[in-house]
Amino acid sequence: MRNAFVKLLAGALLTSGVLAAPAVADQRREQDSAREEMRAGNVLKQRDIERIVVPQITRRNPNLQYLTFEWDEVARAYRFKFIDNTNGHIVWVDVDARNARILRIRE
Template identity: 50%
Template sequence: MMAPLALWAVVSALALPPVPMAHAGPGEAQGEARREMRAGNVRSLREIETHVLPMMAGAQYLGPEYDPLAMAYRLKFVKDGRVVFVDVDARSGEILRQRR
């Protein structure tokens, strides 16, 4: 009884059309950040990290994300077992917010 039901579920799932991604993938966002930096519209990730990393002493840096629509970097850290996001304006280098 369970085998035909499971088979039906798999066949039904395969029949559905693929759902497009709602946002750009990591590679696309990275490419957009490079283009904006070369055009002089945003600061480099290295410059942003040089400014933010010293302020996050004691935290483990996990890496960045770039949001091309907001023209902002989100730097991700772990501190005291909690994830901390630091959002930075890519144009000015100003910290927009820090969330735990």
């Protein structure tokens, strides 16, 4: 019985590692792309954009809580993710990385 459990656990760990590897590679590529754009002076730093955008959004709706962001290298934009604490809905805010201008807000 213990041997079967060990095999099952080992299989689960191997499977999760194999499935997670492409996602990690994609995330690293996105980070590298954002970093290159920032170094070239094409976009603002993500933290600077956060300092500008997050307060603007939370002033509009104090029930929103900032969660995370994604980088879109084609659009040169960040997509900020908020959660509305009153109803649990996710709110996406697309921001131009060149000037921190809010492009779109979607619920």
